[in-house]
Amino acid sequence: MPFETVKFNVASLRRAIDEATAGQRTSAQPLVLRDPALVGLTIRVQGKRASFYLKYGKIVKKLGDLGNPRTAEGSREPGLIYAVDVAKDLADTVRRMLDDGTDPSDYLKARSLGATHDEALGKAASILAASEGAWTWEELVRRFVADKISKPTITSRGKVRAPSRGSIRDVKAALEHPDLDHLKPLLLRDLRRDHIERIRDRWNSDGRESAQRKLCAYTKSALTWARTIYDNAGLSHVPPWWVDLRHVKHATKAQVAEANGEVIAAPLTARQVAVLLFTAERYRVAPGRQIASRTSETALAALWWVTLAAQRTHAAYSVETSRIYDATGDADAGWYEVVFLPNQLKSRRWHALPIPREVYRRTIARALADPKRRKESRYAFSSIRPRDGMDSPVSDNIVNSILNRLRGKDGIGDIDLLKASGLPHFTLHELRDSLTTFLSADPHIPASAASAILDHASDSGIEPTSREAAVTREHYNKSHRMRLKFLGLSEWSNAVLKEYAALVLDERRRLGLWSPLGRDLVTRQNIARIKPDDEWLLGRHLPVLPGDEVAPPTSGGIRSLNLAQEPEVG
Numbered sequence: 001m002p003f004e005t006v007k008f009n010v011a012s013l014r015r016a017i018d019e020a021t022a023g024q025r026t027s028a029q030p031l032v033l034r035d036p037a038l039v040g041l042t043i044r045v046q047g048k049r050a051s052f053y054l055k056y057g058k059i060v061k062k063l064g065d066l067g068n069p070r071t072a073e074g075s076r077e078p079g080l081i082y083a084v085d086v087a088k089d090l091a092d093t094v095r096r097m098l099d100d101g102t103d104p105s106d107y108l109k110a111r112s113l114g115a116t117h118d119e120a121l122g123k124a125a126s127i128l129a130a131s132e133g134a135w136t137w138e139e140l141v142r143r144f145v146a147d148k149i150s151k152p153t154i155t156s157r158g159k160v161r162a163p164s165r166g167s168i169r170d171v172k173a174a175l176e177h178p179d180l181d182h183l184k185p186l187l188l189r190d191l192r193r194d195h196i197e198r199i200r201d202r203w204n205s206d207g208r209e210s211a212q213r214k215l216c217a218y219t220k221s222a223l224t225w226a227r228t229i230y231d232n233a234g235l236s237h238v239p240p241w242w243v244d245l246r247h248v249k250h251a252t253k254a255q256v257a258e259a260n261g262e263v264i265a266a267p268l269t270a271r272q273v274a275v276l277l278f279t280a281e282r283y284r285v286a287p288g289r290q291i292a293s294r295t296s297e298t299a300l301a302a303l304w305w306v307t308l309a310a311q312r313t314h315a316a317y318s319v320e321t322s323r324i325y326d327a328t329g330d331a332d333a334g335w336y337e338v339v340f341l342p343n344q345l346k347s348r349r350w351h352a353l354p355i356p357r358e359v360y361r362r363t364i365a366r367a368l369a370d371p372k373r374r375k376e377s378r379y380a381f382s383s384i385r386p387r388d389g390m391d392s393p394v395s396d397n398i399v400n401s402i403l404n405r406l407r408g409k410d411g412i413g414d415i416d417l418l419k420a421s422g423l424p425h426f427t428l429h430e431l432r433d434s435l436t437t438f439l440s441a442d443p444h445i446p447a448s449a450a451s452a453i454l455d456h457a458s459d460s461g462i463e464p465t466s467r468e469a470a471v472t473r474e475h476y477n478k479s480h481r482m483r484l485k486f487l488g489l490s491e492w493s494n495a496v497l498k499e500y501a502a503l504v505l506d507e508r509r510r511l512g513l514w515s516p517l518g519r520d521l522v523t524r525q526n527i528a529r530i531k532p533d534d535e536w537l538l539g540r541h542l543p544v545l546p547g548d549e550v551a552p553p554t555s556g557g558i559r560s561l562n563l564a565q566e567p568e569v570g
Contacts, residue, residue: 003042008035008084010069016043016050017068023048038084041091052087056095061104063090064112078114093117126187134234135226137191138184141175143230144222159349162342166314174214175222179203188226189234193241204248213247220245265424267433270492272423273307274499279421280402281536282507295405297541299398301367302381306399306428308359308493310435310453311340313428317393318344319380324364328357335486336360340455351455354486359493361545369543399428435492442491449488452481508537 006012012033025031031045040055043066050066064087067080081087090111097104106124115123126134135143149171153161179199183191196219203212223242227235251259268276280303284295306316319338327333335354342349355364364380367373374382379393406417436450511534535541 003032003034005036006033008033008038008041008043008087012043013066013069013082013084016045016066017070019045020048020050020066038088038091041087052081052090054091054094056098059098061094061108063087063094063108079112089117122190126190129189129234130187133232135188135230135232136184137180137186137188140188140222140226140233144175144225145171148222148225160342170214171218174211174218177211177215187234188223189238191223193245196242196245200247209248209250216245216247265426267430267437268423268426269434270438270495271499273431273434273496274503275421275423276418277304277307277496277500278503278507279406279417279423282533283406283417284533284536295402296372296384297370298367298373298381298384298394299402301363301370302394302399303402304366305363305381307431308363308496309338309353309355309489310432310492311353311455312432313396313399315340315344317379317381317395317399319364319393320378321368321380322378324380327354333482335482336364337482338364349455352482352485353453354482354489356486356490356493357545358497359489361542365543365545366541403428435488438492438495439488445488445491446484448481449484452485453488504537507534511537513537 019031025045027046033043042053044053052063054061064081067082069082094104106127107120110120110123149168150163200212220242226233323339325337327337338353340351367381377391381394383392383394408415439445439450
């Protein structure tokens with residue numbers, strides 16, 4: 001190929017551009033300019049394009065296309081070479097990369113796209129990493145959910161810890177949120193701390209305190225997992241900046257209130273829990289509502305279940321009928337046993353509750369007797385409308401909607417019946433505090449009873465005489481401390497039901513459904529004129545358990561409720 005020797009300066013660059021503009025040079029007869037002072041550097045004009053090339057040994061690399069030096073500085077296109085000095089610097093960089101055994105193709109491609117020298121070096125490495133299968137953010141999230149969060153793990157004690165549906169849901173909500181969509185194609189090696197912090201700060205300013213906390217926690221966990229387990233994730237040589245990622249901390253409402261000298265509401269007492277249940281039964285259709293739909297039997301049974309069993313709501317509603325055992329005839333038991341699977345619980349352990357007879361009647365038995373229940377469902381508290389066509393239990397929204405309706409916060413009513421009944425604001429989760437506070441005040445009940453009932457993972461704070469060795473508890477204590485749990489649940493439910501019976505008795509008196517001289521004096525006229533919404537006062541909404549067909553229901557393991565003061569009518 002013939003060369004024309006010239007000095008590379010503005011004039012020779014302009015000439016090359018003019019030749020390209022004319023378009024007379026073909027691939028068979030290109031114009032090739034070279035400067036003896038710049039060994040290996042040439043300008044080739046072919047067709048409508050003029051380009052700088054470097055020959056280094058037997059390797060020839062295109063450095064980039066020539067830009068018209070007549071173009072004003074502010075109008076110059078990124079990626080084109082407008083000056084000889086730029087071409088010389090590029091040539092020197094390419095020589096060094098070739099000497100190091102590095103292919104400069106990716107670097108040159110990045111420079112042709114307008115990247116600076118430093119940017120192109122980073123981009124070249126990323127392009128190479130991508131070609132070798134390095135992970136993007138989208139790949140990380142997919143693999144983290146599928147291969148880590150959704151798989152069972154083994155604890156340090158050798159116990160299988162089942163995956164948590166709640167954790168899977170939370171991780172997806174945080175890391176697959178649309179606000180992170182722009183990160184999907186980004187290689188993990190190119191991910192920076194400020195990418196996450198910008199989203200964190202936006203969510204925090206929007207009042208999404210929990211969301212920004214989970215974003216930081218799950219990002220740290222996912223990146224640490226990928227870097228530790230998978231070399232091809234592309235993080236092996238990346239400093240772990242994510243270990244310093246922090247969520248924005250806020251004082252809790254309770255802490256702020258305490259700092260301001262405000263009185264912190266105590267957990268609901270047994271009397272207040274009874275008022276809650278009484279109000280929910282009394283106002284299955286809240287007054288003043290345009291839509292007179294009644295709260296379902298299953299929803300009310302679920303509310304009773306959460307208050308008396310004091311389990312976390314999601315786990316409480318997931319009771320399966322195949323894991324309910326009638327041990328009332330067992331001399332060593334005398335209760336209904338409800339078993340929870342590890343994947344239903346926060347602790348990820350097997351958990352069992354011994355349920356007193358009357359508690360079972362008002363909760364699980366009532367839900368099973370609901371005429372609207374799907375008979376084929378495997379759940380005791382079955383959802384009437386399965387989600388996505390799948391068999392499912394009632395959701396948290398079902399029972400929360402009862403509270404919202406009673407508080408007039410469902411967009412239909414405006415009367416806060418719970419506040420009118422003297423109840424402070426509370427959440428269903430706080431009922432666990434109610435049970436703990438109640439049991440801790442009874443000196444005859446071991447301190448570990450509440451911990452056993454609530455399935456707390458730690459026994460810290462329990463008296464040494466009540467604490468069991470972890471190995472014994474995990475491997476040898478097959479009783480699941482049932483008698484201890486039964487004692488605590490009996491005392492708690494007995495107290496609530498006793499208060500509830502007193503409220504029902506007062507309402508019966510008001511309606512003329514009770515006489516201190518005996519049930520035979522309760523007139524048939526009073527019974528006949530009772531409204532359908534008051535039928536629950538007669539106990540007709542509750543099922544009859546085996547053995548109770550003749551005699552009135554007893555407390556079944558609970559201390560006597562003095563049912564003589566709450567006579568059955570009709």
